[in-house]
Amino acid sequence: MLHRLKEPWTDRRAGLLLGALACSVLAVIVFMLVFIAIKAWPSFANNGLSWFSSKGVVDQQFDAMVNSGLNPSAADYELGAWPLIYATLLTTFFATFFGLIFSLLSAIFIVEFAPERIRRVIVPVVRLLAAVPSVIYGLIGILVLAPFIGNSVITAEQKSSVQFVIPLSGTGLGVAIAVLTVMITPIMIAITVDGLHAIPRAWKEGALALGVNRWRAMWTVTVRAARPAIIAGAVLATARALGEAIMISMVAGSKGFSPNPLDGFVFFFEPVRTMAATVVENAESINAPAMQSSLYALALVLLVGAFFLSLGSWIAKQPLKKYGTRS
Amino acid sequence: MIDPHEKTSRPARTTDEPANGMMPPPIRRITLDSQPTVALPPSQDAVAIANTGDRSLAAAGRPTRGVAGPERMTISDLSVYYGDNHAVKHVSLPIRQGEVLALIGPSGCGKTTLLRTLNRLTELTGTARREGLITLDGTDIDSLEVTEHRRRVSMVFQQPNPFPMSVFDNVAYALREQGAKRPKKKVLEPYVVDALQRAGLYDEVSSNLDHPALRLSGGQQQRLCIARALAARPEVLLMDEPCSALDPKSTNVIEELIVELRKELAIVIVTHNLQQAYRVGDHVAFMYLGDLVEYGPTDDLFDNPKAARTRDYIGGAFG
Amino acid sequence: MSVPTRPGGTAPPLPPLPLPRSPGGGGRQGRSPKKKRVNESISTWRLTDRIGYVLMWAAGLLLCAIGIGILAYMAFKGVQYLRPQLVLTSPTADVDQSASGGFLDPLLGTILITLIGIVIATPIAIGAATWIVEYGRPTWLARLIDSGIEIIAGTPDIVIALFGLVLFQQGIFGWMSFTAAGGAVFGRSFLTAGAMMSLIALPMVFAATREGLQSIPIHIREASYALGKTKAATIRRVLLPSVKANISTGAALGMGRIAGDTAIIVVLLGASLTLDPEGDVPGLNVLKGTGSTLTSYVYNNSPAGEGNAPQKAYAAAFVLLLIVLALNFAVDLIARSGAKTGLETSRLGAR
Numbered sequence A: 001m002l003h004r005l006k007e008p009w010t011d012r013r014a015g016l017l018l019g020a021l022a023c024s025v026l027a028v029i030v031f032m033l034v035f036i037a038i039k040a041w042p043s044f045a046n047n048g049l050s051w052f053s054s055k056g057v058v059d060q061q062f063d064a065m066v067n068s069g070l071n072p073s074a075a076d077y078e079l080g081a082w083p084l085i086y087a088t089l090l091t092t093f094f095a096t097f098f099g100l101i102f103s104l105l106s107a108i109f110i111v112e113f114a115p116e117r118i119r120r121v122i123v124p125v126v127r128l129l130a131a132v133p134s135v136i137y138g139l140i141g142i143l144v145l146a147p148f149i150g151n152s153v154i155t156a157e158q159k160s161s162v163q164f165v166i167p168l169s170g171t172g173l174g175v176a177i178a179v180l181t182v183m184i185t186p187i188m189i190a191i192t193v194d195g196l197h198a199i200p201r202a203w204k205e206g207a208l209a210l211g212v213n214r215w216r217a218m219w220t221v222t223v224r225a226a227r228p229a230i231i232a233g234a235v236l237a238t239a240r241a242l243g244e245a246i247m248i249s250m251v252a253g254s255k256g257f258s259p260n261p262l263d264g265f266v267f268f269f270e271p272v273r274t275m276a277a278t279v280v281e282n283a284e285s286i287n288a289p290a291m292q293s294s295l296y297a298l299a300l301v302l303l304v305g306a307f308f309l310s311l312g313s314w315i316a317k318q319p320l321k322k323y324g325t326r327s
Numbered sequence B: 001m002i003d004p005h006e007k008t009s010r011p012a013r014t015t016d017e018p019a020n021g022m023m024p025p026p027i028r029r030i031t032l033d034s035q036p037t038v039a040l041p042p043s044q045d046a047v048a049i050a051n052t053g054d055r056s057l058a059a060a061g062r063p064t065r066g067v068a069g070p071e072r073m074t075i076s077d078l079s080v081y082y083g084d085n086h087a088v089k090h091v092s093l094p095i096r097q098g099e100v101l102a103l104i105g106p107s108g109c110g111k112t113t114l115l116r117t118l119n120r121l122t123e124l125t126g127t128a129r130r131e132g133l134i135t136l137d138g139t140d141i142d143s144l145e146v147t148e149h150r151r152r153v154s155m156v157f158q159q160p161n162p163f164p165m166s167v168f169d170n171v172a173y174a175l176r177e178q179g180a181k182r183p184k185k186k187v188l189e190p191y192v193v194d195a196l197q198r199a200g201l202y203d204e205v206s207s208n209l210d211h212p213a214l215r216l217s218g219g220q221q222q223r224l225c226i227a228r229a230l231a232a233r234p235e236v237l238l239m240d241e242p243c244s245a246l247d248p249k250s251t252n253v254i255e256e257l258i259v260e261l262r263k264e265l266a267i268v269i270v271t272h273n274l275q276q277a278y279r280v281g282d283h284v285a286f287m288y289l290g291d292l293v294e295y296g297p298t299d300d301l302f303d304n305p306k307a308a309r310t311r312d313y314i315g316g317a318f319g
Numbered sequence C: 001m002s003v004p005t006r007p008g009g010t011a012p013p014l015p016p017l018p019l020p021r022s023p024g025g026g027g028r029q030g031r032s033p034k035k036k037r038v039n040e041s042i043s044t045w046r047l048t049d050r051i052g053y054v055l056m057w058a059a060g061l062l063l064c065a066i067g068i069g070i071l072a073y074m075a076f077k078g079v080q081y082l083r084p085q086l087v088l089t090s091p092t093a094d095v096d097q098s099a100s101g102g103f104l105d106p107l108l109g110t111i112l113i114t115l116i117g118i119v120i121a122t123p124i125a126i127g128a129a130t131w132i133v134e135y136g137r138p139t140w141l142a143r144l145i146d147s148g149i150e151i152i153a154g155t156p157d158i159v160i161a162l163f164g165l166v167l168f169q170q171g172i173f174g175w176m177s178f179t180a181a182g183g184a185v186f187g188r189s190f191l192t193a194g195a196m197m198s199l200i201a202l203p204m205v206f207a208a209t210r211e212g213l214q215s216i217p218i219h220i221r222e223a224s225y226a227l228g229k230t231k232a233a234t235i236r237r238v239l240l241p242s243v244k245a246n247i248s249t250g251a252a253l254g255m256g257r258i259a260g261d262t263a264i265i266v267v268l269l270g271a272s273l274t275l276d277p278e279g280d281v282p283g284l285n286v287l288k289g290t291g292s293t294l295t296s297y298v299y300n301n302s303p304a305g306e307g308n309a310p311q312k313a314y315a316a317a318f319v320l321l322l323i324v325l326a327l328n329f330a331v332d333l334i335a336r337s338g339a340k341t342g343l344e345t346s347r348l349g350a351r
């Protein structure tokens, strides 16, 4: 027994301990899924598939939940979350779309075309933008961008054209998309730049040696080969956009409203509230059981969405390993 | 018009570009009009080697020299530095149409660097610096637009580097990306087939042109890279140890190809294989630690090298 | 006229492909008597390529402008509104927010929560990374854990926050936060928030450690075994010390993420402005208690929150930004001084 004390770190025990630590990660995921699903169940059970529909007015439904007290009736669980889902889809889609274009161009610029002096500025800038906390983005959005749009961009006619539907104040879908794009672009740039760097130089040089200019060589060989990394970056950024709560709740106008594309350009000025923002804004009233279940239901939808995005990025990364070259 | 050598005059690159304002080098005609004197077709030679595996035959039955043509490129007093490392030291060399220049020398002596400089690829290396003059048909290559220059002077690398796309797309790559518009696949097809045939690869890949190129064998990949370069119809072809990763049979196919191609192109080939230099080279340049030690016609250089270092280096090969 | 046969068979020679040339093309030889190397000239490119090229420059410059603009604006506002007493006094609730105290407590809260989070995350992340690289059997489990961490990295912080709330309201975690007389557990405290914050930092420490371990050549391990060391001793005495720099990098990045996170704070730290100790064990009482951090302080003082005192929000945001930038700067310092490998790929801070 003594040797045991002298040698507390046998290989076997070290392996078991480390393995247990590693497995705790899986336990966390399982617990997360189970706990959130249990809490979310009443909301789904009382609404069925119409949970995903746009029945009723979502903000009024939330008010009813808060007021329903500790013993809510089945009717108090009533929720049609479509405006929130729609807002989440809109912000996520547009931010990822613009971010993808923006980040791809920037990454190519950084990797291939930027003069050394600009590169020395832009690389720290990207890292800085990636590090800025979302609440600071939100602060700038609500104190700088939203007033600017509310006062100088939205015209009086635009305001009056929808005044009976929704008041326009500046905060809204457009600001949310703009700030969200700036937030997620650095992530995409970082991953895209890594991906572009990982493409063997020989391919690029092979293309150049044939007398193809750098721009076309970049797009037809390097970017083409780096597609898995670009997709992986886009998927990660999508996950980030999907789950962004604080910044959106600050700049998106915080109304359970479905912007109408038929309104034309005003569409982008109309206020929205995403699922994640809804959760964070109503966190204070989470002790009301009906509210609690609804918020956990939103969280469950987000969790499942994020899970599928992780799966997507995992699938996208697979072909990357095939090349097996990193130089 | 049916004269096959007509094709080799190939004024495509030059007459197609009025903006270029450059006359096709008149000298090229001379080469074309004179028949190559092929005493022993290298193909038979190569087949014999392939069949018997007797390599001495290659060294013995070689001497089919190309016809020296006009100088296409001239290197004068070229120096390349990587930072402080003087990788190529004051090298002067002519590169002639219609013959093969073989560069030999121990590892690290600057052969690859020299080739990359001719293709202006060293400019991509941040630390690299170049001095001296390189001309293409009498024009300083620095004053040519760089992609334009690379279209005329193409390069095949030491490691086969086919792009991660289909065989067809690889060969069609330069044709598609060089022009102002992407030609249709139908239009490209004969050119792709022609290039593959010239590289001796067509029979092996004809049935699966749309398979990924990375799935070809190493030797096939290298020949694909040569086909890719040929499809763009360069005037000078730089080959950096094209056979270093190949088996004897593929090596023979490529050597045969080089001998074939030299009628229409100026070719520079880097090789570690002295037998190969002897077989395909019309002129040989021996480099040592960045210096050009000796340059001369292949037979002279191998039979009675003037410099002691050359003698030492090739001593083992033919002694 | 004898035609030498091609290796691949005979084919009639093809006319040159009439490639349409781009406008303005061609070399520009002998243009200037002064010797200047002609590099690429855009004028030979296709029109779409030229448009793309211009857009690319625009994107790059816009990116620079946004980054520098945000930094400069925050610095300007920070200098404008940050006063020493703001950092040195505790917040007090008052009708006129702009005159009611500073953000000492939120600052301490940020530091506290960051430390708690990283202290929990680091050992787990190192353990998991070490296990995956050094043991990694069975393979399916290793792969599962790998993707598990990826999933955690992709989980929205707000979901993690709600998970923490339901988890720590379970009875067995009663010691971590305020427990009411009836046995209902409040679930909100520095401890619970910090524990959930560790999930945010964990993937970064994990990735950095794993990359470091993977880049250690196998012969170093073999040399250690040859000296008679056990695997465990090798890990402890050889491998982990040599990836210290990687671990520090991951930890610094993770701390930056924790310090900047708001959603978990809003949900899990309660809403008290000041540090609000709970119970009477010194030390533990603060951890069990509620409070706020710079992020929640900024959020609450923005027009979106209840306080609505933009000056203070700016000042606190500036301090927060400084903290996060300092952590990122630390990453650079570590990378420059120690980490030999693996960091090049994460230079841009991909998570």
Ligand SMILES: Nc1ncnc2c1ncn2[C@@H]1O[C@H](COP(=O)(O)OP(=O)(O)OP(=O)(O)O)[C@@H](O)[C@H]1O
Binding pocket: B082, B085, B087, B106, B107, B108, B109, B110, B111, B112, B113, B114, B125, B127
């Ligand atoms: N990208 C580079 N950066 C710095 N130095 C380089 C670079 N490429 C080559 N060198 C140096 O230049 C010298 C010549 O290298 P080069 O590749 O031209 O040799 P080589 O003759 O082709 O050798 P080998 O026969 O092995 O291919 C070497 O000393 C090498 O270290």
Ligand SMILES: [Mg+2]
Binding pocket: B111, B112, B113, B158, B240
């Ligand atoms: Mg070489």
